[in-house]
Amino acid sequence: TPLGRSLFVVGGNAKCARVSGINVDKIRIIAFTISGLMSGLAGLMLSSKMGxxxxxxxxxxxxxxxxxxxxxxxxxxxxxxxxxxxxxxxLLLNFVQVGLQVFGMDSYYVQAATGLIILLAVLIDSFRIRLANKE
Incomplete structure (x- = not known):
């Protein structure tokens, strides 16, 4: 959608988006508004689940x-x-967490495994960005 493309452009490089004629402030306001609405909906659903x-x-x-x-x-x-x-x-993260809990691992180790997965994903992302900048 045009809004989705505008969000991607503003997220990637706000200066280029502004030069391209995109109203960066308006797109950021829309993004934060949608984020706030979704967070409120998630909070409502969580509170109804917990009672x-x-x-x-x-x-x-x-x-x-x-x-x-x-x-x-x-x-x-x-x-x-x-x-x-x-x-x-x-799905992958949930599969790993539930799988580790089924095997009887302590919850602290499950959180540590989640942290290692985040670390690996961030390292892969940073290497991918560095390779893209070199080309």
Whole structure:
């Protein structure tokens, strides 16, 4: 969609987007608005699942969210990523976490494995960016 392409351009290089005639401020406002609405919806769904609400609900999910996005191919530098890749990252991460728990690993080791997966994905992403900049 035009909004999706504009988001990618602004995320990749805001100066080029501005020179290309894209209203960068408007796209950023739209992005933050959509992000806030989706976060509110996620909070509503989590609170309805738990049956109560607390200010720290969902704080443990931040590492899993970043891991799923990075594993799915989303660049931390911006401008690179696909929804299908993020969904694949969610499935892979969930498969690894549930598999480790089924084998009886302690939850601390499961979190450590998730951290190692994030580290590997970020290293691969940084090497991919360096190779793209050299060419």
């Amino acid at each position: 109560s609400i607390n200010s720290v609900f969902g704080s443990s999910y931040s590492m899993d969210i970043i891991a799923a996005a990075v594993i799915g191919g989303t660049s931390l530098a911006g401008g690179i990523g696909k929804v299908s890749g993020v969904l694949g990252g969610v």
